[in-house]
Amino acid sequence: MNRLRKVAWGRVATITVVLVCLGYAPIAMTELWPYAHPGAPAFGQWILARTVSPKYVADALATRIGPYGRSLVPLIVHSVLGGLLMLLGPVQLLSALRRRVRLHRASGVVFALTVYASMAGAALYLARTAPADAFGGAAFWIVLATILVGTVLSVSFGILAAVGRFPDLHQRWMLLCYGFLMTAPLLRLEWGVLPWVLPGLSMAQVNQVAIMHLGSLVTFGALLASRALDKRERVPGVTGSWVPLPVLALAHLAGAVALAWIVRSYLGWGATGHRLLAAYLLPYAAVYAVLLVRQWRAARAGHTWAREEWRLHLTALCLAPVLSAGAALPLQHSLGLDRQTALCAGVAIGCGMLAFTATTVVSLRVMYGREVLERAEPAAARRTRPAAATATATATATELDGFHGGVR
Structure with a gap:
């Protein structure tokens, strides 16, 4: 029964991601x-006007004419290529799950080049747009810049992992990259849903609510997918833990102090602060609970590698409020922001940046494990290592093509 339940959830998750991507692609492209041409069809605006109201869409468009007009060509390049990435993502996912190696590699090259080109368009827009003119204010501009950097670095590290014959790390970085890209369709979903939950909010105000949790949700989704695909109980050369219990306890303590300060600050900002705080705390608590339970279950089952990865991400999540609180002052002074905007920006980027850091530490753990094995390898065996390494990498890639039982 447990096996069937896992298979069903894997299939549901895969189908859902594919449908969201395919549905969002034409919206992004138009x-x-x-x-560029007033009156031209735009599927997303048409849907929003009917699910929320025409005024809701018209008010949002009116504030964007000036900022978008100054960078229209880079933005069109970014959005059209972003729609293409939504189509390439399912191709990458399904070709990996179905072990279509040639298709996966060819589409992967196109995917990486498209990411770089699309993010170049976004970078030009951000460079030409003052933070205060972003759709949702300066905090939203900072979040966009952070997602841009995270996306480019993730795909770059994914390429390096593939070249270095680390299929498990390649898988993690590419999933994280696509997680960052998924902030776009998820934000559009919130444009349509949040006005029903929080009536009266403008689209810009919805953006401010959404950035409180989108970073933590997409990186958490990437982690869940990575752990579901990685069935190994142990990784050769990886022993012990880089996060012993005293370190984990200190991370909890530091995070609790920073979180208390954040809560106190938000509670002093009236109804707006309460709304933003709820948008941050509820998803944060849910992600924390899942990570805590998963690392405990993995430890109890003796799955040391799963326990280590869950624990590294749990530690990062605990430290996210520390980064958020610590980033507020530099952001406030470097960009000339008010205290509230600076703290909102710090909170919005904290979970995503620490999840990226946790993935980096996971990569270092695996790479260090290989180095430990190589140092312990006898000189005679070292001379025959290239063939053995190729066989090991192939075996690992096959093992990590998880979910195949769930999607067939």
């Missing part, structure tokens, strides 16, 4: 057409 989103900016009305700015």
